[in-house]
Amino acid sequence: MKDQLKEIQERFLKDVQSVKDLKDLDTIRVQFLGKKGELTAALKGMGKLTAEERPKIGKIANDVRESIESNLTAQKEKFERIKIEAQLSMETLDVSLPGSKKDLGKLHPLTKTINELEDIFLGMGFSIAEGPDIEWAKYNFDFLNVPKEHSARDLQDTFYVADEIVLRTQTSPVQVRVMEQKKPPLRIISPGRVYRCDEIDATHSPVFHQMEGLVIDKGITMSDLKGTLDLFAKKLFGEQTKTKFRPHQFYFTEPSAEMDVTCFKCGGEGCRVCSNTGWIEILGCGMVHPNVLRDCGIDPEVYSGFAFGMGLDRIALTKYGINDLRLLFENDLRFLGQF
Amino acid sequence: MLISLNWLKEYVNIECEVDDLGEALTMSGTKVETLVELSPKIENILTGKIERIDRHPNADKLVVCQVNFGDFEKVIVTAAKNVFEGAIVPVALDGAVLANGQTINDSDFRGVLSQGMFCSIEELGMNQDLFSKEMMDGIYILPANTSLGQSVKSLLWLDDVIIDVELTANRPDCQSVLGIARETSATLDQPLGSFETYNAPESLDTIAEYLSIQVESDLCKRYIGKMMRVKKIEPSPLWMQVKLLNSGVRPINNIVDVTNYVMLELGQPLHAFDYKSLGSEEIIVKTTDDKKIITLDDQERAIDQSMLMITNGKIPVAIAGVMGGQNSEINETTELIVLESACFDKSSVRLTSKKLGLRTEASARYEKGVDPDLAITAALRATYLLEKIGAVEVIEGIIDIYPNPQTQAEIELDPQWVNRFVGINLSADTMISYLKRLFFQVREKNQLLLVTPPYYRTDILIKEDLAEEIARIYGYNNIPGTIMGGETQVGEKTEVQKTENQIKSLLVGQGYFETMTSSFTSENKISGLNEGLPDDMVKLINPLGEENSLMRRSLIGHQLEVIALNSHRKNPQGRFFELANTYSKAEKSDCLPLQQKKLVLSSYGNTDFFDLKGTIELMLAELGIENVLFVAGGSDMLHPGRKAEIFVGETILGEIGEIHPLVVKNFNLPKRCYICEISFGSLMEAKKYNVRFKELPKFPGTSRDLAIVVEENIPASSVLAIIKDNAGDLLESVELFDVYTGEQVPQHHKSLAYALSFRHLEKTLSDDDINPVIEKILVELEGQLNGRLRD
């Protein structure tokens, strides 16, 4: 019996040498280890053995089985590796060929700019308010403290659809609507489309976009205005950006200012973009005029606030270095595809 | 506005560099746009008198001049025609530099050494627009009383710097050298110089013998008349001309120049009438029924009753605040003049100027606002100057009509409030010193300041105005930056705003490019869309041309223009979208027009109806919108056989289709274009917000394919509806995977192949479960649509 087992093992070792592939290997596995295989057949004789011999032979039988199995496993791994290597040698790509074409559109550069600004202000606790493009003249002018006789109200400057209805010339009417409807504290921005009677050219368009902001609370100071807008400028144009506040005049605010930022092209050295001044005018701002607060039902002796407004088209233009406003509204794919 | 730095220096001591001055003024609120040195390169050009002119021995076109410089003489050869013996001219001597940088040296002119060159206005770098062509053509002849051997650079203020300042609407008081000088004085903390006015004792009222003045309109706030007897009308002195030139004003004669000088210096427009030409002993300021007037520039102007006129009691002699009339113009024979120093209503001047299309230095100043209290100072300043330069003899007495003198109210200011409001910490004394630098009067009373602004600061009305004055003198840049405290607020987008972003991202992911188009459209564009003009379009009263006269009601027209542009520019294909407002009239006239946000998608080139439809379906699915139906139909701009209205249940969302060939022609579009317009509001209403997790299935599903043959005209949606209605709860999904027409199905029939997936949540399905369901579907298809299983 013992010899028989040894013989099986030796014969296996001999036969396995001639195995050429996984199929042969499987045949040999069945031949030796299968249910009807030689080892199984040999072990059928176990019953005839004495109780003394049985464990010994059993151990030998197990060793033989394990030896054959491990040999088979090793052989299998070898042939699988050969097969994979054969496959790999057949399969080489020119990885420099282009990837298959996927269609991806783009957001308009103006939308990208608006999104960026919105994200900055959302992070500072502002909400986004919207209002109608076609607006009451009183919201566009009167409530904003614009004098009755001001030329901005003329037909030459503002589009009218009726005596008392205009295409808004700024998004400030949204602020008025918010102040009328909600109680302070308020922190809003209002991006949107605005209109003025300007013929279209490289820097003007009768249709353009603005974003205004408003903060109203107890104890809001001009210092808060500076800090908030300085932070905004740093977020938008980079940490190295400096700001400069110049006194200015707006009917909506008192005191009023214009904010310049260091030129993002030259960093303040002076270049064509900034007309060699090193600064770029970016927004108008100021402390909300007490007349405006009062007209909106907010007591200026209790609350104060600041407001700011900026031209989005111009920010998009300067940000991306676009030299002609008309490109924004032309929608040539070769333009839209760049952003 | 242009300000001469040299003139400004007569009022304020300015020691800093000019760039620093510009920056300081800008930072205190007077925005300096540019600083232009007039002729910085000029060197060694002196005044010389031509004593004698001789013919050149060797050249007919040249002459040889003996020129006297006071201490020395030089010989100058010239070809200039306008020189004469006795003329005093600018002479560039050996080594001189002209305005353009050219160096002048002694040089030989056909055997005669010229020791320099006479200079023209251009060579001196002066403002060429302000001289007549004759003056420009020759050598610049200086006045006869000019002293000799002087540097022309300093004489003609060629070393001046022209400061261009941008004034804000609230500061009409800065429209003058004096106004800017006041700001400079406050900014640099330097004293302000003074100026002289006519103050001879006026014991007599001689003027009354000549003139009376009446103001019959409240559009005239103040009217002052002062009369003078002309001694001689001649060019004004050089120092005056130079100041006018460097302020951008053309010198004319001594009388006119003084009126302009005072306007530039103090900001008060003045006008001088020829008394005799007035043809009357009265001036009446009023609106009139007259239809026309010929103005000083020889133009006939159509006037109307809204315009304020200066009349002689019968006819207009000037358009108030805009321009004088030709009928009362100063001329060489003028003996007596009436000097007008007045204040007119700013809106009235603005509207008159606008109607006439006539904008003058005077009207520009009146439009911004001229203070009535300035009128008297200006009248006396002009009188002083006219007398001083020897142009006139003053007629005693002055007529001053000033019905409602203005007063400045005292404003109460709490210094601690200023500190709290601005976010600074200044002492009351510092604030007082700032206000005094700006010529405000300040009294202290119980910790409060009582502040009276100077008469010309009509913009200062409330304490916030004073806070700005203090802040700007302190320096905005010295105010610290802080982040506001107060209640914490959450900044977040609304559901609508989030959905907009979601839709845009999805469409970008599907290869669509966002467009940005105008809100305007026109009747012409709409008629190109094969549609009648809707009667609820919002129309502009004052559009920029017919092409922009309506507010768009739909986004489709602009999308077609975008396609046309791109196709025309040889971009082979494109997919676009835009989410924007559309407008229509409100039903009630006392309401704002309606504004509806719409989403439009369009495509051309390498695309088809189903490509676009697939994107719409994907978007609707992403928004959780179910029960979407595409029903054949839609507007006339679409191909009649390739258009559908999109419904969610009973609500119409929008329409989709191929552009009608007629519209393709009208808009010059590529042959096949597709468009879909959806109401964003309806989309938001249909949107499902609550997404709930469904247990993943534990048991395998089973699937069946059904190819159904139906008549061609039966919509696939009907077949699908029957499948869904009869498949019961076991149906997990059903997808159309093939549409076939051809030989293997009867004529006018099509085969629709569906893959049906079934699944039970708690068991594995067997044929016994599925077969009855399939059977039921087939029976219903046959019964309702005469559909049958394909062989």
Ligand SMILES: [Zn+2]
């Ligand atoms: Zn720059």
